[in-house]
Amino acid sequence: MNRIKTLQNLVNSLCGVANQPCE
Amino acid sequence: MVHIFRLYDEIIALDVNSGMVHLLDDVSLSIILIFCGKSPLLLEEGQSVTLKLHRDLNDSLLEDTITKVYTFLKGKRQLDEEESSANDMKQLLEDIEDTINGIVELINQGKLFSEDCFSQYAGKMKEKETIKALCLHVAHLCNLNCDYCFAAKGKFEDDNYLKNATADEIAFHEANKKAPLMSIEVGRAALDFLVANSGSHYNLEVDFFGGEPLLNWNVVKEIVSYGRSLEKKYKKRFRFTLTTNGVALDDEKIEYLNKEMSNVVLSLDGRKEVHDKFRTFLDGKGSYDMIVSRFQKLVEERKHDPTKTYYIRGTFTKENLEFVEDVLHMHELGFNELSMEPVVSSDDSNYAISESDLPKLYDEYERLGRELISKRKSGDNFSFYHFILNLEKGPCIYKRISGCGSGTEYFAVTPWGDLYPCHQFVGQEKFKMGNVFDGIKAQNIRKDFAASNLYTKEECMDCWARFYCSGGCAANAYHSTGDINGIYDIGCKLFRKRIECAMAVEVKRMLEAEGENQ
Numbered sequence: 032m033n034r035i036k037t038l039q040n041l042v043n044s045l046c047g048v049a050n051q052p053c054e
Numbered sequence: 055m056v057h058i059f060r061l062y063d064e065i066i067a068l069d070v071n072s073g074m075v076h077l078l079d080d081v082s083l084s085i086i087l088i089f090c091g092k093s094p095l096l097l098e099e100g101q102s103v104t105l106k107l108h109r110d111l112n113d114s115l116l117e118d119t120i121t122k123v124y125t126f127l128k129g130k131r132q133l134d135e136e137e138s139s140a141n142d143m144k145q146l147l148e149d150i151e152d153t154i155n156g157i158v159e160l161i162n163q164g165k166l167f168s169e170d171c172f173s174q175y176a177g178k179m180k181e182k183e184t185i186k187a188l189c190l191h192v193a194h195l196c197n198l199n200c201d202y203c204f205a206a207k208g209k210f211e212d213d214n215y216l217k218n219a220t221a222d223e224i225a226f227h228e229a230n231k232k233a234p235l236m237s238i239e240v241g242r243a244a245l246d247f248l249v250a251n252s253g254s255h256y257n258l259e260v261d262f263f264g265g266e267p268l269l270n271w272n273v274v275k276e277i278v279s280y281g282r283s284l285e286k287k288y289k290k291r292f293r294f295t296l297t298t299n300g301v302a303l304d305d306e307k308i309e310y311l312n313k314e315m316s317n318v319v320l321s322l323d324g325r326k327e328v329h330d331k332f333r334t335f336l337d338g339k340g341s342y343d344m345i346v347s348r349f350q351k352l353v354e355e356r357k358h359d360p361t362k363t364y365y366i367r368g369t370f371t372k373e374n375l376e377f378v379e380d381v382l383h384m385h386e387l388g389f390n391e392l393s394m395e396p397v398v399s400s401d402d403s404n405y406a407i408s409e410s411d412l413p414k415l416y417d418e419y420e421r422l423g424r425e426l427i428s429k430r431k432s433g434d435n436f437s438f439y440h441f442i443l444n445l446e447k448g449p450c451i452y453k454r455i456s457g458c459g460s461g462t463e464y465f466a467v468t469p470w471g472d473l474y475p476c477h478q479f480v481g482q483e484k485f486k487m488g489n490v491f492d493g494i495k496a497q498n499i500r501k502d503f504a505a506s507n508l509y510t511k512e513e514c515m516d517c518w519a520r521f522y523c524s525g526g527c528a529a530n531a532y533h534s535t536g537d538i539n540g541i542y543d544i545g546c547k548l549f550r551k552r553i554e555c556a557m558a559v560e561v562k563r564m565l566e567a568e569g570e571n572q
Contacts, residue, residue: 044451
């Protein structure tokens with residue numbers, strides 16, 4: 032069994048500031 | 055770069071450059087550590103490690119990793135006196151091999167140890183020279199006398215302001231005396247200036263600030279009315295917001311604020327004894343008893359419109375490092391949208407946050423996360439501004455590398471119409487940029503702010519949280535180092551802790567939602 036689990040890639044996106052969602 | 059931390063019994067790995075978040079266990083953690091040339095270890099609660107991958111993942115390294123991880127985890131099981139059958143150990147070996155394959159695949163997909171390829175785009179957001187937000191100082195007066203106020207009790211000039219003052223500083227002082235309240239003419243000119251320079255921006259933001267903006271109430275209403283008249287004509291949408299200490303709130307103002315303001319920020323520091331220590335009237339009396347019921351009324355009536363938001367916004371100082379007590383108190387008062395921030399002050403004030411306070415504050419942020427997780431499970435939910443972190447629909451990379459926009463797309467306006475890079479630079483005359491009637495005159499200041507981004511700050515290049523703070527606040531950097539490209543070290547350390555807690559709280563929410571869907 033693979034024991035790493037991936038839970039939005041910033042590279043693809045090529046409105047602190049992280050609180051603000053994309054609008 | 056990958057940042058791995060253990061919080062609330064989860065081992066979380068953030069791939070810094072892609073923003074991908076992964077859940078680990080002792081097998082996957084051990085593999086990643088060995089890939090990076092480290093010895094396998096177990097992270098304790100609250101511990102973290104930041105890793106870079108410098109090696110080729112050749113067959114020899116992969117074989118070596120299998121052996122090392124197997125030996126380490128077998129030894130750990132023996133140490134823990136866990137009984138492991140031959141089948142268990144066979145399963146462990148298979149899991150190690152599967153996980154190595156999974157990790158190699160993530161690396162190849164650019165989801166783990168991905169490269170930072172963004173520096174060439176750092177100036178893009180600021181090339182436009184368009185403006186989208188103004189902070190209107192409609193009053194440089196206040197009906198409170200808070201000792202810790204970064205705006206020098208609303209006037210933006212403290213008792214020492216005129217000592218060795220320059221001609222520009224004397225002019226600021228005189229203007230403050232002559233026109234502490236913004237006129238409607240200045241207010242209209244500010245909105246005209248914003249619209250004329252907004253380019254293709256549709257959403258425009260205007261924050262009423264001070265001082266205490268309710269002390270200039272009629273002008274606030276007239277500016278809003280003028281803004282609404284411009285919306286249809288120019289195909290824009292104004293998002294009006296207001297920050298208030300609540301002293302001048304009454305039923306008429308509450309009704310109006312709930313109708314016209316997209317967001318209101320209500321200043322309350324938590325428990326009565328904490329709030330009343332700093333937030334006092336001129337006679338030294340505290341303001342808690344006067345404002346709480348008014349805030350409760352405003353928030354209760356605001357709940358009916360889901361498009362309207364509010365924040366109960368507190369300040370904590372060295373005097374109440376146990377600030378989670380204040381957050382919980384505000385929640386008990388019936389408020390669910392909460393923000394509690396460290397005081398902004400000079401290092402020599404007796405209430406400033408210092409390096410020695412950080413361990414206590416780290417514990418407090420962790421405690422706050424536990425409270426949020428626990429209350430969410432019991433249905434008694436509330437939100438904490440600095441723990442809001444959307445891992446699926448967060449800001450784009452352009453926003454993350456260019457910062458808040460101060461001095462380029464966001465400006466503060468004094469009551470008499472002068473422009474500054476943001477509300478925290480008002481009164482510092484070397485940062486005066488022009489006025490709302492004639493526009494930006496000091497293009498050199500604008501260029502300095504446009505040139506400032508994540509990649510102009512060397513310290514940020516080794517920081518795992520850089521795409522969440524975007525290089526931090528220019529004003530905080532200037533006030534602590536004398537350079538807008540400097541680093542406010544205590545602010546950075548607190549920010550990193552907040553992001554760890556925010557991410558862990560969000561991961562717990564995602565896992566709970568997943569469990570409910572299965």
